[in-house]
Amino acid sequence: xxxxxxxxxxxxxxxxxxxxxxxxxxxxxxxRGVKELQQHIAQEKETIAVLKAEWAYLNRPDRxxxxxxxxxxxxxxxxxxxxxxxxxxxxxxxxxxMFNINTPVRVISTDPENGKEWP
Numbered sequence: 585x586x587x588x589x590x591x592x593x594x595x596x597x598x599x600x601x602x603x604x605x606x607x608x609x610x611x612x613x614x615x616r617g618v619k620e621l622q623q624h625i626a627q628e629k630e631t632i633a634v635l636k637a638e639w640a641y642l643n644r645p646d647r648x649x650x651x652x653x654x655x656x657x658x659x660x661x662x663x664x665x666x667x668x669x670x671x672x673x674x675x676x677x678x679x680x681x682m683f684n685i686n687t688p689v690r691v692i693s694t695d696p697e698n699g700k701e702w703p
Contacts, residue, residue, distance in 0.1 A: 649663070
């Protein structure tokens with residue numbers, strides 16, 4: 585009876601060791617995946633920073649002014665001036681509501697069969 589108990593305990597310990605071994609390798613694989621994702625995120629952030637710098641470089645006002653002058657015949661673009669914009673007083677806003685929806689409306693209909701009015 586004791587030998588069966590020792591055998592079962594040994595099998596249980598071996599099973600736990602196998603489970604711990606598998607969990608260890610699965611955890612290490614997950615940590616490697618997280619590290620790769622963090623590196624990928626860092627690369628993408630760097631790419632975004634470079635693209636923002638390029639966008640800022642391409643949108644310099646003096647460069648855009650030169651492009652407008654260069655392509656004036658095709659695009660007919662003119663520089664924006666403050667006089668091209670209106671005042672907020674020039675905007676027409678909708679007027680007051682025409683109907684008061686808080687007062688009840690009585691609807692009368694006639695019965696098509698006998699011509700009587702329904703309240």
